[in-house]
Amino acid sequence: MEQFIRNNPKHPAVPELKQRALSLKYGGSPQVAKPTVTAMTENKIEKTSKVGTTAAKGQPSEQAKNTAAVLTSLFNNDPNKKEAIIQFVNKSKCVLVIKISGKKFYNLTVPANGQNYILVDKGSYNVSTSICDATYNQNKAFTKDVIITLNGAK
DSSP: HHHHHHHHOOOTHHHHHHHHHHHHHEEEOBOOOOOOOOOGGGGGOOOOOOOBBOOOTBBOHHHHHHHHHHHHHOOOOOOOOOEEEEEEEEEESOOEEEEEESSSSSEEEETTTTTEEEEEESEEEEEEETTTEEEEEEEEEEEEEEEEEEEEOO
């Protein structure tokens, strides 16, 4: 089957054959990734980016602005704040592109065996990604800062 897929990549049956090949390879049923969600505290925040400036203008880079916004939100103890920090920890060997959709839309890239964070407006969102060959798709209500740990399929 895999040889047919390689030799005939434009054949109309290839997408279905790819799914069958994966299901046979990994035990017959599609794998679903199970995350670990924990509350975020100041002690759990790890250094995830470097703060810098753009060389040409001497202005803060977008990454520096995002880092400043996250830190401001983190140290703001106001329970009525409108944003939540979501930190994703990727414990798989694959780079993740996480799609967060709801009243606003966000995309976040998380390196393999790494982490990244995003500041989102509080509310309900659908969070989806593909972790190597496993899918992750969950509806989440972000009402406070959280860390979501995504493991590779087993």
